[in-house]
Amino acid sequence: MTTRSVTELQDLAWELRETVLQMLHSARSGHPGGSLSSAEIMSVLYFHVLNIKPEDPKWPERDRFVMSKGHGCPTLYAALAKRGFFPTEELFKLRQNGSILPGHPDMNKTPGIDMSTGSLGQGISAAVGMALGLKYQGLSSRVYALLGCGELQEGQVWEAAMAAAHYKLDNLIAIIDYNRLQIDGTNAEVMEVEPLADKWRAFGWHVQEIDGHNVQAILDSIEQAQKVQGQPAVIIARTVKGKGVSFMENQAGWHGKAPSDEELKQALAELRQRRMQQ
Amino acid sequence: MTRLANRIAYGEALVELGRRDPKVVVLDADLAKATQTDRFRQAFPERFFNAGIAEQNLMGLAAGMAATGLIPFVSTFAVFATMRGVEQFRNSIAYPNLNVKVVATHAGIENGPDGASHQSVEDLAIMRAIPNTTVIVPSDPITTKKAVEAVAQTYGPAYIRLGRAEMPFLYAEDFQFEIGKGAQLRDGYDLTIIAVGNMVEKALLAADELAKERIRARVIDLLTVKPLDEELILKAAQETRGIITVENHSILGGLGGAICELLSERYPARVLRVGLQDRFGGCGNPELLHEELGLSVDSIIAAAHRLLK
Structure with missing residues (x-):
């Protein structure tokens, strides 16, 4: 674990956003909305919380991270490169033939990826399996999983939630990137997921609700979640899809399209301004 | 003749494996007594994990456990293992090439009284289409045990298809089972019967009947449906007048499909497929169902006559 100040972690989140938009621009496709909404969460996980070794990505005692909302992987790739799992140049080969960075995470292609994901609802099941497997092997490592809010519509998520509570997996922490938007519109329009905290509580989880762009709140909630015993913990992080770029914020249309040259220029200018003001 | 259900042989093999290797864990979906x-x-109660009646999560749990270095064996009925949880098997197990072994029971129409909803006549077609996946159909208790040991020792996703009924012992304890290798159980040059699973016994009975008519049928127990024992199949196509495939499965996409694919590219030969004729199973006594649905010894004999006509 590295120790970083709140200011540093916030600054790293802005840097991840800049990197992500440059990556998506060079890939000419990808998912900006949900990549930008999770920047603070990923910054806190990869630059403060996770006990991982970039020089030994398969270290058996490491903490695991599962990107259950697999399409949000650009932020994860940017964080892994920043942590030194692979050279930064690789980031700009995102989604290209022969690249180590496919459109959705592949544990056999990318150093530092613990689980192949992309088909929604499946990552959380694998995370529950990992938490079970680590416990059975007597390892004290923790498993962190990031889920999207649209993803919660998958029935498998609730099968996994039931199993995690049944097996009392207090080494599992799920974080929900709750930006309330999905491809066809808002959750409310497509398929409402509320009352969300009540659902997780009813499934036997320890529940916290936070502002997912507040670094201190993320740090505190994870610390709290780590102390929970005998049950899994979920952090419902309220976020803004496309956070940091005025024309992407809260726009479902920016779920899955890359910025043009002009849009990238404007977005980077806005992000840099926000970063300076921090 | 002593008979034993392959699933019982599987249960015994699992316990032996568990004694040898602490990395072996077992998952089920509320069918542990049946499977x-x-x-x-x-x-090993500490190494057994019930997923409850939730096959999608069952596959995901196994994937996650395999990702931590364990060797999960996953069991439920074939229809649920390969259809309710198939996209999870595909994306969370086969695509990342994780070391999960799915051993499904009650395949084919052997689960007679439960009816078609609990039978599986498409699983071979589905599982063999998924990359990275080995597909094995043992025919007796010995090959069941050997297959379980073989997949435990060979890294990668595997699907083992077991039935429900009691099977005869067709092999000796010292049989050398190898993934991707079939076994020639009878020699013959008039035609070849290639069967898998519970249909191997019926193929042998059919060969006995044909012998009375001086028709000498070669009988091959293919054992592994993927990867195919190409050498053994091509040799049979070259040396006999045609091939009859026999499976407790749809004639589409399973054993018969696999052999037609191979032969049409490498050595075009006549192939007749005995199996379910693109229909679901049914409800009732399993032996009578086999007769009603064209999976009997007589169906194999009739196919042999058609082939040689």
């Missing part, structure tokens, strides 16, 4: 993983649960 016989209950034997493992009794022996």
Whole structure:
């Protein structure tokens, strides 16, 4: 674990956003909305919380991270490169033939990826399996999983939630990137997921609700979640899809399209301004 | 003749494996007594994980456990293992090439009284289309045990298809089972019967009947449906007048499909497929169902006559 100040972690989140938009621009496709909404969460996980070794990505005692909302992987790739799992140049080969960075995470292609994901609802099941497997092997490592809010519509998520509570997996922490938007519109329009905290509580989880762009709140909630015993913990992080770029914020249309040259220029200018003001 | 259900042999093999290797864990979806993983649960309760009636999560749990270095064996009925949880098997197990072994029971129409909803006549077609996946159909208790040991020792996703009924012992204890290798059980040069699973016994009975008419049928128990024992199949196509495939499965996409694919590219030969004729199974006594649905010894004999006509 590295120790970083709140200011540093916030600054790293802005840097991840800049990197992500440059990556998506060079890939000419990808998912900006949900990549930008999770920047603070990923910054806190990869630059403060996770006990991982970039020089030994398969270290058996490491903490695991599962990107259950697999399409949000650009932020994860940017964080892994920043942590030194692979050279930064690789980031700009995102989604290209022969690249180590496919459109959705592949544990056999990318150093530092613990689980192949992309088909929604499946990552959380694998995370529950990992938490079970680590416990059975007597390892004290923790498993962190990031889920999207649209993803919660998958029935498998609730099968996994039931199993995690049944097996009392207090080494599992799920974080929900709750930006309330999905491809066809808002959750409310497509398929409402509320009352969300009540659902997780009813499934036997320890529940916290936070502002997912507040670094201190993320740090505190994870610390709290780590102390929970005998049950899994979920952090419902309220976020803004496309956070940091005025024309992407809260726009479902920016779920899955890359910025043009002009849009990238404007977005980077806005992000840099926000970063300076921090 | 002594008979034993392959699933019982599986349960026994699991316990032996568990004794040897602490990395072997077992998952089931509330069918442990039927699939016989209950034997493992009794022996190693701390290593048995029930997913409840939730096959999608069952596959995901196994994937996650395999990602931590364990060797999960996953069991439920074939229809649920390969259809309710198939996209999870595909994306969370086969695509990342994780070391998960799915051993499904009650395949084919052997689960007679439960009816078609609990039978599986498409699983071979589905599982063999998924990359990275080995597909094995043992025919007796010995090959069941050997297959379980073989997949435990060979890294990668595997699907083992077991039935429900009691099977005769067709092999000796010292049989050398190898993934991707079939076994020629009868020699013959008039035609070849290639069968898998519970249909191997019927193929042998059919060969006995044909012998009375001086028709000498070669009988091959293919054992592994993927990868195919190409050498053995091509040799049979070259040396006999045609091939009859026999499976407790749809004639589409399973054993018959696999052999037609191979032969049409490498050595075009006549192939007749005995199996379910693109229909679901049914409800009732399993032996009578086999007769009603064209999976009997007589169906094989009739196919042989058609082939040689």
